[in-house]
Amino acid sequence: MSTAPAFKRLPRAVREQQMLDAAVKVFSRRGFHAASMDEIAEDAGISKPMVYAYLGTKEELFVACLHREGTRMMQAIAGAAAPDLPADERLWRGLKAFFGFVGAHRDGWAVLYRQARGEQPFAGELATMRARLVEVVAGMLDHALRAEGREITAVDLEVVAYALVGASESLADWLADHPEADPEKTATRMMNVAWLGAGQLLHGVTWRPPAG
Amino acid sequence: MSTAPAFKRLPRAVREQQMLDAAVKVFSRRGFHAASMDEIAEDAGISKPMVYAYLGTKEELFVACLHREGTRMMQAIAGAAAPDLPADERLWRGLKAFFGFVGAHRDGWAVLYRQARGEQPFAGELATMRARLVEVVAGMLDHALRAEGREITAVDLEVVAYALVGASESLADWLADHPEADPEKTATRMMNVAWLGAGQLLHGVTWRPPAG
DNA sequence: GCGTAACCCTACGCACGAGTAGGTATGCTC
DNA sequence: GAGCATACCTACTCGTGCGTAGGGTTACGC
Numbered sequence: 001m002s003t004a005p006a007f008k009r010l011p012r013a014v015r016e017q018q019m020l021d022a023a024v025k026v027f028s029r030r031g032f033h034a035a036s037m038d039e040i041a042e043d044a045g046i047s048k049p050m051v052y053a054y055l056g057t058k059e060e061l062f063v064a065c066l067h068r069e070g071t072r073m074m075q076a077i078a079g080a081a082a083p084d085l086p087a088d089e090r091l092w093r094g095l096k097a098f099f100g101f102v103g104a105h106r107d108g109w110a111v112l113y114r115q116a117r118g119e120q121p122f123a124g125e126l127a128t129m130r131a132r133l134v135e136v137v138a139g140m141l142d143h144a145l146r147a148e149g150r151e152i153t154a155v156d157l158e159v160v161a162y163a164l165v166g167a168s169e170s171l172a173d174w175l176a177d178h179p180e181a182d183p184e185k186t187a188t189r190m191m192n193v194a195w196l197g198a199g200q201l202l203h204g205v206t207w208r209p210p211a212g
Numbered sequence: 213m214s215t216a217p218a219f220k221r222l223p224r225a226v227r228e229q230q231m232l233d234a235a236v237k238v239f240s241r242r243g244f245h246a247a248s249m250d251e252i253a254e255d256a257g258i259s260k261p262m263v264y265a266y267l268g269t270k271e272e273l274f275v276a277c278l279h280r281e282g283t284r285m286m287q288a289i290a291g292a293a294a295p296d297l298p299a300d301e302r303l304w305r306g307l308k309a310f311f312g313f314v315g316a317h318r319d320g321w322a323v324l325y326r327q328a329r330g331e332q333p334f335a336g337e338l339a340t341m342r343a344r345l346v347e348v349v350a351g352m353l354d355h356a357l358r359a360e361g362r363e364i365t366a367v368d369l370e371v372v373a374y375a376l377v378g379a380s381e382s383l384a385d386w387l388a389d390h391p392e393a394d395p396e397k398t399a400t401r402m403m404n405v406a407w408l409g410a411g412q413l414l415h416g417v418t419w420r421p422p423a424g
Numbered sequence: 425g426c427g428t429a430a431c432c433c434t435a436c437g438c439a440c441g442a443g444t445a446g447g448t449a450t451g452c453t454c
Numbered sequence: 455g456a457g458c459a460t461a462c463c464t465a466c467t468c469g470t471g472c473g474t475a476g477g478g479t480t481a482c483g484c
Contacts, residue, residue, distance in 0.1 A: 009431055009480060031331055033245040036471060047433055052473065092421065118330035119243055159401045162386050163379045170378020171371070173329075184421075189371045192419045197409025207404045209304065209396075221450065221461055248441060259463055264443065426484095433478075440470095448463070454456095 016054050019044045024065050028111035032062055032119060059121055066116055069109050070129050076101045087144035088195055095187040102172040103183030110176030137161040141198060164194050228266050231256045236277050240323035244274055244331060271333055278328055281321050282341050288313045299356035300407055307399040314384040315395030322388030349373040353410060362416060376406050
Protein backbone atom coordinates (compact mmCIF):
# COMPACT_ATOMS: atom_id res chain seq x y z
CA MET A 1 0.00 0.00 0.00
CA SER A 2 1.53 3.17 -1.23
CA THR A 3 0.05 6.64 -0.95
CA ALA A 4 -2.29 7.30 -3.84
CA PRO A 5 -0.39 9.24 -6.50
CA ALA A 6 -1.59 12.75 -7.23
CA PHE A 7 -1.37 12.12 -10.97
CA LYS A 8 -3.38 9.93 -13.23
CA ARG A 9 -1.91 7.54 -15.71
CA LEU A 10 -3.26 8.46 -19.10
CA PRO A 11 -2.80 6.97 -22.56
CA ARG A 12 -0.18 8.49 -24.74
CA ALA A 13 -2.52 10.12 -27.24
CA VAL A 14 -4.25 12.10 -24.49
CA ARG A 15 -1.02 13.23 -22.84
CA GLU A 16 0.38 14.33 -26.14
CA GLN A 17 -2.53 16.63 -26.71
CA GLN A 18 -2.21 18.06 -23.20
CA MET A 19 1.45 18.67 -23.81
CA LEU A 20 0.77 20.38 -27.11
CA ASP A 21 -1.88 22.54 -25.46
CA ALA A 22 0.58 23.58 -22.80
CA ALA A 23 3.35 24.13 -25.32
CA VAL A 24 1.21 26.39 -27.50
CA LYS A 25 0.26 28.39 -24.43
CA VAL A 26 3.78 28.81 -23.11
CA PHE A 27 5.42 29.41 -26.48
CA SER A 28 2.84 32.08 -27.17
CA ARG A 29 3.33 33.85 -23.87
CA ARG A 30 7.09 33.71 -23.69
CA GLY A 31 8.31 33.23 -27.22
CA PHE A 32 10.27 30.24 -28.40
CA HIS A 33 13.55 30.87 -26.64
CA ALA A 34 12.24 32.35 -23.42
CA ALA A 35 9.92 29.39 -23.02
CA SER A 36 11.45 26.63 -20.92
CA MET A 37 10.74 22.96 -21.27
CA ASP A 38 10.29 22.86 -17.49
CA GLU A 39 7.48 25.36 -17.63
CA ILE A 40 5.77 23.55 -20.46
CA ALA A 41 6.03 20.26 -18.60
CA GLU A 42 4.69 21.81 -15.41
CA ASP A 43 1.83 23.46 -17.26
CA ALA A 44 0.93 20.14 -18.83
CA GLY A 45 0.89 18.57 -15.35
CA ILE A 46 3.67 16.19 -16.25
CA SER A 47 7.41 15.89 -15.79
CA LYS A 48 9.98 16.97 -18.34
CA PRO A 49 11.30 13.59 -19.45
CA MET A 50 7.81 12.66 -20.55
CA VAL A 51 7.78 15.55 -22.95
CA TYR A 52 11.08 14.42 -24.41
CA ALA A 53 9.87 10.85 -24.63
CA TYR A 54 6.70 11.77 -26.51
CA LEU A 55 7.41 14.87 -28.55
CA GLY A 56 11.19 15.04 -28.75
CA THR A 57 13.43 18.08 -28.47
CA LYS A 58 12.31 21.65 -28.02
CA GLU A 59 12.51 22.39 -31.71
CA GLU A 60 10.58 19.27 -32.61
CA LEU A 61 7.98 20.22 -30.05
CA PHE A 62 7.59 23.65 -31.57
CA VAL A 63 7.25 22.24 -35.04
CA ALA A 64 4.61 19.86 -33.72
CA CYS A 65 2.66 22.83 -32.32
CA LEU A 66 2.96 24.70 -35.56
CA HIS A 67 1.86 21.67 -37.48
CA ARG A 68 -1.20 20.94 -35.38
CA GLU A 69 -2.43 24.52 -35.33
CA GLY A 70 -1.62 25.04 -38.99
CA THR A 71 -3.50 21.94 -40.01
CA ARG A 72 -6.51 23.02 -38.00
CA MET A 73 -6.47 26.39 -39.69
CA MET A 74 -6.16 24.98 -43.17
CA GLN A 75 -9.05 22.65 -42.47
CA ALA A 76 -11.19 25.52 -41.25
CA ILE A 77 -10.51 27.42 -44.46
CA ALA A 78 -10.84 24.48 -46.80
CA GLY A 79 -14.12 23.48 -45.17
CA ALA A 80 -15.56 26.93 -45.71
CA ALA A 81 -14.42 27.70 -49.26
CA ALA A 82 -15.98 25.00 -51.40
CA PRO A 83 -14.29 24.82 -54.80
CA ASP A 84 -17.53 24.89 -56.80
CA LEU A 85 -18.49 28.40 -55.67
CA PRO A 86 -17.72 31.52 -57.70
CA ALA A 87 -14.37 33.17 -56.95
CA ASP A 88 -15.62 36.12 -54.95
CA GLU A 89 -17.81 33.92 -52.81
CA ARG A 90 -14.94 31.53 -52.18
CA LEU A 91 -12.61 34.35 -51.29
CA TRP A 92 -15.14 35.83 -48.92
CA ARG A 93 -15.83 32.55 -47.15
CA GLY A 94 -12.16 31.73 -46.97
CA LEU A 95 -11.37 35.10 -45.43
CA LYS A 96 -14.24 34.80 -42.97
CA ALA A 97 -13.01 31.38 -41.89
CA PHE A 98 -9.45 32.58 -41.63
CA PHE A 99 -10.17 35.63 -39.50
CA GLY A 100 -12.69 33.66 -37.50
CA PHE A 101 -10.03 31.10 -36.70
CA VAL A 102 -7.45 33.70 -35.76
CA GLY A 103 -9.98 35.55 -33.66
CA ALA A 104 -10.82 32.40 -31.76
CA HIS A 105 -7.16 31.61 -31.15
CA ARG A 106 -5.76 35.09 -30.64
CA ASP A 107 -3.15 34.01 -28.12
CA GLY A 108 -2.43 30.72 -29.80
CA TRP A 109 -2.03 30.75 -33.49
CA ALA A 110 -1.14 34.32 -34.24
CA VAL A 111 1.70 34.45 -31.76
CA LEU A 112 3.06 31.05 -32.65
CA TYR A 113 3.04 32.24 -36.20
CA ARG A 114 4.98 35.39 -35.43
CA GLN A 115 7.61 33.30 -33.68
CA ALA A 116 8.05 31.02 -36.63
CA ARG A 117 8.79 33.85 -39.04
CA GLY A 118 11.94 34.81 -37.22
CA GLU A 119 13.73 31.60 -36.39
CA GLN A 120 15.32 29.94 -39.39
CA PRO A 121 14.61 26.35 -38.31
CA PHE A 122 10.88 26.97 -38.68
CA ALA A 123 10.85 29.16 -41.73
CA GLY A 124 10.59 26.10 -43.93
CA GLU A 125 7.56 24.67 -42.20
CA LEU A 126 5.88 28.04 -42.42
CA ALA A 127 6.83 28.61 -46.03
CA THR A 128 5.18 25.33 -46.93
CA MET A 129 1.92 26.40 -45.37
CA ARG A 130 2.00 29.81 -46.93
CA ALA A 131 2.80 28.27 -50.29
CA ARG A 132 -0.32 26.13 -50.02
CA LEU A 133 -2.42 29.19 -49.25
CA VAL A 134 -0.90 31.20 -52.07
CA GLU A 135 -1.51 28.32 -54.44
CA VAL A 136 -5.15 28.16 -53.46
CA VAL A 137 -5.64 31.90 -53.89
CA ALA A 138 -3.75 31.95 -57.17
CA GLY A 139 -5.85 29.06 -58.43
CA MET A 140 -8.97 30.98 -57.48
CA LEU A 141 -7.89 34.07 -59.38
CA ASP A 142 -6.76 32.05 -62.36
CA HIS A 143 -10.07 30.27 -62.51
CA ALA A 144 -11.96 33.54 -62.46
CA LEU A 145 -9.69 34.89 -65.18
CA ARG A 146 -10.14 31.98 -67.51
CA ALA A 147 -13.89 32.25 -67.05
CA GLU A 148 -13.56 35.69 -68.58
CA GLY A 149 -11.28 34.42 -71.33
CA ARG A 150 -8.38 36.45 -70.03
CA GLU A 151 -4.78 35.47 -69.23
CA ILE A 152 -2.03 36.72 -66.98
CA THR A 153 1.54 35.58 -66.47
CA ALA A 154 2.14 33.00 -63.76
CA VAL A 155 4.52 35.28 -61.89
CA ASP A 156 2.06 38.16 -61.82
CA LEU A 157 -0.60 35.81 -60.60
CA GLU A 158 1.63 34.50 -57.87
CA VAL A 159 2.70 37.92 -56.71
CA VAL A 160 -0.86 39.20 -56.54
CA ALA A 161 -1.85 36.12 -54.57
CA TYR A 162 1.14 36.62 -52.33
CA ALA A 163 0.19 40.22 -51.68
CA LEU A 164 -3.34 39.20 -50.75
CA VAL A 165 -2.15 36.46 -48.43
CA GLY A 166 0.36 38.87 -46.93
CA ALA A 167 -2.21 41.55 -46.35
CA SER A 168 -4.43 39.00 -44.66
CA GLU A 169 -1.62 37.83 -42.44
CA SER A 170 -0.93 41.38 -41.39
CA LEU A 171 -4.55 42.05 -40.60
CA ALA A 172 -4.54 38.81 -38.63
CA ASP A 173 -1.66 40.20 -36.61
CA TRP A 174 -3.62 43.37 -36.08
CA LEU A 175 -6.63 41.35 -35.01
CA ALA A 176 -4.56 39.37 -32.52
CA ASP A 177 -3.43 42.61 -30.93
CA HIS A 178 -6.94 44.11 -30.75
CA PRO A 179 -9.10 41.94 -28.53
CA GLU A 180 -12.10 44.19 -29.04
CA ALA A 181 -12.05 43.91 -32.83
CA ASP A 182 -14.61 41.80 -34.64
CA PRO A 183 -13.18 39.05 -36.88
CA GLU A 184 -15.99 39.21 -39.42
CA LYS A 185 -15.76 42.96 -39.76
CA THR A 186 -12.04 42.60 -40.29
CA ALA A 187 -12.72 40.02 -42.97
CA THR A 188 -15.10 42.48 -44.65
CA ARG A 189 -12.47 45.18 -44.70
CA MET A 190 -9.93 42.82 -46.11
CA MET A 191 -12.39 41.76 -48.75
CA ASN A 192 -12.88 45.37 -49.70
CA VAL A 193 -9.22 45.99 -50.29
CA ALA A 194 -8.56 42.60 -51.83
CA TRP A 195 -11.52 42.07 -54.05
CA LEU A 196 -12.01 45.56 -55.37
CA GLY A 197 -8.32 45.57 -56.19
CA ALA A 198 -8.16 42.08 -57.58
CA GLY A 199 -11.53 42.60 -59.25
CA GLN A 200 -10.20 45.57 -61.17
CA LEU A 201 -7.22 43.56 -62.25
CA LEU A 202 -9.45 40.74 -63.36
CA HIS A 203 -11.38 43.14 -65.54
CA GLY A 204 -8.21 44.09 -67.32
CA VAL A 205 -7.68 47.40 -65.55
CA THR A 206 -4.01 47.79 -64.73
CA TRP A 207 -1.98 50.56 -63.25
CA ARG A 208 1.18 51.61 -65.03
CA PRO A 209 4.07 53.62 -63.65
CA PRO A 210 4.36 57.14 -65.08
CA ALA A 211 6.98 57.47 -67.81
CA GLY A 212 10.43 58.70 -66.82
CA MET B 213 59.48 49.74 -28.74
CA SER B 214 56.69 47.23 -28.44
CA THR B 215 55.48 44.98 -31.22
CA ALA B 216 53.12 46.93 -33.43
CA PRO B 217 49.55 46.08 -32.42
CA ALA B 218 47.47 44.31 -35.03
CA PHE B 219 44.53 46.61 -34.36
CA LYS B 220 44.08 50.29 -34.94
CA ARG B 221 42.82 52.73 -32.39
CA LEU B 222 39.78 54.38 -33.85
CA PRO B 223 37.42 57.06 -32.56
CA ARG B 224 34.27 55.88 -30.89
CA ALA B 225 31.86 57.02 -33.59
CA VAL B 226 33.64 54.93 -36.20
CA ARG B 227 33.85 51.81 -34.05
CA GLU B 228 30.19 52.08 -33.17
CA GLN B 229 29.24 52.00 -36.82
CA GLN B 230 31.50 49.01 -37.43
CA MET B 231 29.91 47.24 -34.50
CA LEU B 232 26.43 47.99 -35.77
CA ASP B 233 27.38 46.75 -39.23
CA ALA B 234 28.66 43.51 -37.73
CA ALA B 235 25.64 43.19 -35.48
CA VAL B 236 23.18 43.60 -38.34
CA LYS B 237 25.08 40.99 -40.31
CA VAL B 238 25.25 38.44 -37.51
CA PHE B 239 21.73 39.01 -36.22
CA SER B 240 20.47 38.55 -39.75
CA ARG B 241 22.34 35.34 -40.36
CA ARG B 242 21.74 33.66 -37.04
CA GLY B 243 18.69 35.28 -35.54
CA PHE B 244 18.65 37.22 -32.30
CA HIS B 245 19.13 34.38 -29.86
CA ALA B 246 21.49 32.23 -31.87
CA ALA B 247 23.75 35.22 -32.44
CA SER B 248 26.49 35.47 -29.86
CA MET B 249 28.09 38.66 -28.67
CA ASP B 250 31.45 36.99 -29.18
CA GLU B 251 30.75 36.46 -32.85
CA ILE B 252 29.56 40.03 -33.31
CA ALA B 253 32.64 41.35 -31.58
CA GLU B 254 34.92 39.17 -33.64
CA ASP B 255 33.19 40.17 -36.85
CA ALA B 256 33.60 43.82 -35.93
CA GLY B 257 37.31 43.19 -35.36
CA ILE B 258 37.07 44.16 -31.72
CA SER B 259 36.78 42.47 -28.32
CA LYS B 260 33.54 41.87 -26.48
CA PRO B 261 33.89 44.35 -23.63
CA MET B 262 34.15 47.15 -26.18
CA VAL B 263 30.74 46.27 -27.51
CA TYR B 264 29.32 46.38 -24.00
CA ALA B 265 31.06 49.65 -23.30
CA TYR B 266 29.70 51.35 -26.40
CA LEU B 267 26.36 49.81 -27.23
CA GLY B 268 25.28 48.12 -24.00
CA THR B 269 23.61 44.75 -23.56
CA LYS B 270 22.58 42.40 -26.33
CA GLU B 271 19.01 43.67 -26.33
CA GLU B 272 20.11 47.27 -26.44
CA LEU B 273 22.43 46.43 -29.30
CA PHE B 274 19.62 44.86 -31.25
CA VAL B 275 17.37 47.84 -30.66
CA ALA B 276 20.19 50.09 -31.86
CA CYS B 277 20.41 48.07 -35.08
CA LEU B 278 16.68 48.21 -35.58
CA HIS B 279 16.69 51.92 -34.93
CA ARG B 280 19.48 52.75 -37.34
CA GLU B 281 18.11 50.65 -40.16
CA GLY B 282 14.57 51.80 -39.52
CA THR B 283 15.55 55.43 -39.57
CA ARG B 284 17.41 54.98 -42.83
CA MET B 285 14.38 53.37 -44.36
CA MET B 286 11.98 56.04 -43.17
CA GLN B 287 14.27 58.70 -44.58
CA ALA B 288 14.44 56.95 -47.92
CA ILE B 289 10.66 56.88 -48.08
CA ALA B 290 10.08 60.37 -46.77
CA GLY B 291 12.65 61.76 -49.18
CA ALA B 292 10.87 60.19 -52.12
CA ALA B 293 7.23 60.93 -51.32
CA ALA B 294 6.97 64.70 -51.19
CA PRO B 295 3.78 65.78 -49.43
CA ASP B 296 2.69 68.20 -52.15
CA LEU B 297 2.23 65.52 -54.79
CA PRO B 298 -1.12 63.91 -55.57
CA ALA B 299 -1.93 60.82 -53.53
CA ASP B 300 -1.33 58.20 -56.21
CA GLU B 301 1.98 59.75 -57.14
CA ARG B 302 3.04 59.84 -53.48
CA LEU B 303 2.03 56.26 -52.94
CA TRP B 304 3.90 55.15 -56.02
CA ARG B 305 7.07 56.97 -55.09
CA GLY B 306 6.84 55.77 -51.52
CA LEU B 307 6.44 52.18 -52.60
CA LYS B 308 9.28 52.46 -55.07
CA ALA B 309 11.55 53.85 -52.37
CA PHE B 310 10.46 51.21 -49.90
CA PHE B 311 11.04 48.24 -52.18
CA GLY B 312 14.21 49.81 -53.47
CA PHE B 313 15.50 50.04 -49.93
CA VAL B 314 14.56 46.49 -49.06
CA GLY B 315 16.06 45.23 -52.31
CA ALA B 316 19.32 46.96 -51.55
CA HIS B 317 19.42 45.56 -48.02
CA ARG B 318 17.96 42.13 -48.58
CA ASP B 319 20.04 40.37 -45.97
CA GLY B 320 20.01 43.25 -43.52
CA TRP B 321 16.71 44.93 -43.07
CA ALA B 322 14.25 42.24 -43.97
CA VAL B 323 15.70 39.64 -41.65
CA LEU B 324 16.19 42.04 -38.79
CA TYR B 325 12.62 42.99 -39.26
CA ARG B 326 11.38 39.45 -39.14
CA GLN B 327 13.24 38.89 -35.89
CA ALA B 328 11.66 41.87 -34.25
CA ARG B 329 8.14 40.68 -34.93
CA GLY B 330 8.56 37.62 -32.78
CA GLU B 331 10.40 38.72 -29.67
CA GLN B 332 8.29 40.73 -27.27
CA PRO B 333 11.02 43.15 -26.16
CA PHE B 334 11.23 44.55 -29.68
CA ALA B 335 7.62 44.45 -30.69
CA GLY B 336 7.17 47.94 -29.27
CA GLU B 337 9.99 49.49 -31.23
CA LEU B 338 8.63 47.93 -34.38
CA ALA B 339 5.04 48.89 -33.65
CA THR B 340 6.13 52.50 -33.37
CA MET B 341 7.69 52.43 -36.81
CA ARG B 342 4.77 50.70 -38.35
CA ALA B 343 2.41 53.13 -36.71
CA ARG B 344 4.27 56.00 -38.32
CA LEU B 345 3.97 54.36 -41.72
CA VAL B 346 0.30 53.58 -41.24
CA GLU B 347 -0.28 57.16 -40.19
CA VAL B 348 1.40 58.45 -43.32
CA VAL B 349 -0.59 56.16 -45.59
CA ALA B 350 -3.83 56.90 -43.78
CA GLY B 351 -3.16 60.63 -44.07
CA MET B 352 -2.55 60.19 -47.77
CA LEU B 353 -5.84 58.39 -48.29
CA ASP B 354 -7.72 60.83 -46.11
CA HIS B 355 -6.33 63.74 -48.07
CA ALA B 356 -7.40 62.19 -51.34
CA LEU B 357 -10.84 61.53 -49.90
CA ARG B 358 -11.41 65.06 -48.69
CA ALA B 359 -10.35 66.34 -52.09
CA GLU B 360 -13.36 64.45 -53.42
CA GLY B 361 -15.61 65.71 -50.68
CA ARG B 362 -16.02 62.25 -49.24
CA GLU B 363 -15.63 60.91 -45.70
CA ILE B 364 -14.84 57.59 -44.12
CA THR B 365 -14.63 56.50 -40.49
CA ALA B 366 -11.24 56.74 -38.84
CA VAL B 367 -11.18 53.05 -38.03
CA ASP B 368 -11.93 52.03 -41.61
CA LEU B 369 -9.23 54.36 -42.80
CA GLU B 370 -6.74 52.91 -40.37
CA VAL B 371 -7.55 49.34 -41.22
CA VAL B 372 -7.24 49.96 -44.95
CA ALA B 373 -3.92 51.68 -44.36
CA TYR B 374 -2.86 48.80 -42.16
CA ALA B 375 -3.76 46.29 -44.84
CA LEU B 376 -1.74 48.18 -47.43
CA VAL B 377 1.27 48.46 -45.15
CA GLY B 378 0.92 44.79 -44.27
CA ALA B 379 0.72 43.73 -47.89
CA SER B 380 3.83 45.76 -48.62
CA GLU B 381 5.69 44.22 -45.73
CA SER B 382 4.80 40.77 -46.96
CA LEU B 383 5.93 41.52 -50.47
CA ALA B 384 9.12 42.88 -48.97
CA ASP B 385 9.61 39.53 -47.28
CA TRP B 386 9.01 37.85 -50.59
CA LEU B 387 11.51 40.16 -52.22
CA ALA B 388 14.10 39.38 -49.59
CA ASP B 389 13.75 35.68 -50.33
CA HIS B 390 13.96 36.12 -54.11
CA PRO B 391 17.34 37.57 -55.02
CA GLU B 392 16.50 37.55 -58.70
CA ALA B 393 13.35 39.65 -58.33
CA ASP B 394 13.29 43.27 -59.38
CA PRO B 395 12.35 45.78 -56.65
CA GLU B 396 10.69 48.24 -59.01
CA LYS B 397 8.62 45.58 -60.66
CA THR B 398 7.53 44.40 -57.25
CA ALA B 399 6.56 47.95 -56.39
CA THR B 400 4.49 48.13 -59.56
CA ARG B 401 2.65 44.96 -58.66
CA MET B 402 1.98 46.23 -55.18
CA MET B 403 0.73 49.49 -56.62
CA ASN B 404 -1.67 47.57 -58.80
CA VAL B 405 -3.23 45.72 -55.94
CA ALA B 406 -3.12 48.66 -53.56
CA TRP B 407 -4.17 51.53 -55.71
CA LEU B 408 -6.82 49.88 -57.81
CA GLY B 409 -8.32 48.56 -54.59
CA ALA B 410 -7.92 51.74 -52.62
CA GLY B 411 -8.91 53.78 -55.65
CA GLN B 412 -12.23 51.98 -55.88
CA LEU B 413 -12.82 52.59 -52.21
CA LEU B 414 -12.00 56.24 -52.64
CA HIS B 415 -14.60 56.49 -55.37
CA GLY B 416 -17.24 55.22 -53.03
CA VAL B 417 -17.36 51.68 -54.35
CA THR B 418 -17.61 49.27 -51.45
CA TRP B 419 -18.02 45.57 -51.22
CA ARG B 420 -20.72 44.22 -48.93
CA PRO B 421 -21.08 40.71 -47.57
CA PRO B 422 -23.96 38.71 -49.02
CA ALA B 423 -27.00 38.62 -46.75
CA GLY B 424 -27.44 35.62 -44.46
C1' DG C 425 -1.29 -14.17 -10.32
C1' DC C 426 2.57 -13.10 -12.90
C1' DG C 427 5.35 -11.10 -16.57
C1' DT C 428 5.92 -7.33 -19.38
C1' DA C 429 5.18 -3.11 -21.44
C1' DA C 430 3.72 1.38 -20.94
C1' DC C 431 3.74 5.44 -17.80
C1' DC C 432 6.00 8.37 -14.92
C1' DC C 433 9.37 10.36 -11.57
C1' DT C 434 13.67 12.68 -9.09
C1' DA C 435 17.85 14.26 -9.79
C1' DC C 436 21.62 15.36 -12.20
C1' DG C 437 25.58 16.61 -16.05
C1' DC C 438 27.09 19.85 -18.84
C1' DA C 439 27.66 23.26 -22.41
C1' DC C 440 26.97 27.71 -23.70
C1' DG C 441 26.99 32.44 -23.66
C1' DA C 442 25.88 37.00 -21.29
C1' DG C 443 28.16 40.17 -18.79
C1' DT C 444 32.40 41.82 -15.75
C1' DA C 445 36.86 42.56 -13.27
C1' DG C 446 40.99 44.35 -13.61
C1' DG C 447 44.72 45.80 -16.20
C1' DT C 448 47.55 47.74 -20.45
C1' DA C 449 48.73 50.75 -24.22
C1' DT C 450 48.17 55.04 -26.87
C1' DG C 451 47.65 59.57 -28.06
C1' DC C 452 46.35 64.36 -26.73
C1' DT C 453 46.86 68.52 -23.79
C1' DC C 454 49.57 71.97 -21.45
C1' DG D 455 57.31 64.71 -20.62
C1' DA D 456 53.73 64.29 -16.94
C1' DG D 457 48.98 63.61 -16.51
C1' DC D 458 44.71 62.05 -18.04
C1' DA D 459 41.14 60.36 -20.76
C1' DT D 460 40.11 57.14 -24.11
C1' DA D 461 40.65 52.94 -26.60
C1' DC D 462 41.41 48.30 -25.93
C1' DC D 463 42.51 43.53 -24.07
C1' DT D 464 42.64 38.68 -21.62
C1' DA D 465 40.48 35.89 -18.68
C1' DC D 466 37.36 34.96 -15.84
C1' DT D 467 32.21 34.13 -13.08
C1' DC D 468 27.93 32.35 -12.98
C1' DG D 469 23.16 31.61 -14.11
C1' DT D 470 20.20 29.18 -16.99
C1' DG D 471 18.01 25.50 -19.14
C1' DC D 472 18.43 21.55 -22.47
C1' DG D 473 18.64 16.90 -22.46
C1' DT D 474 19.43 12.24 -19.85
C1' DA D 475 20.53 8.43 -16.56
C1' DG D 476 18.50 5.33 -13.85
C1' DG D 477 14.81 3.62 -11.36
C1' DG D 478 9.84 3.12 -9.53
C1' DT D 479 4.73 1.95 -10.25
C1' DT D 480 0.41 0.71 -12.49
C1' DA D 481 -2.46 -1.74 -15.88
C1' DC D 482 -3.20 -5.31 -19.04
C1' DG D 483 -2.75 -9.81 -21.42
C1' DC D 484 -2.72 -14.73 -20.63
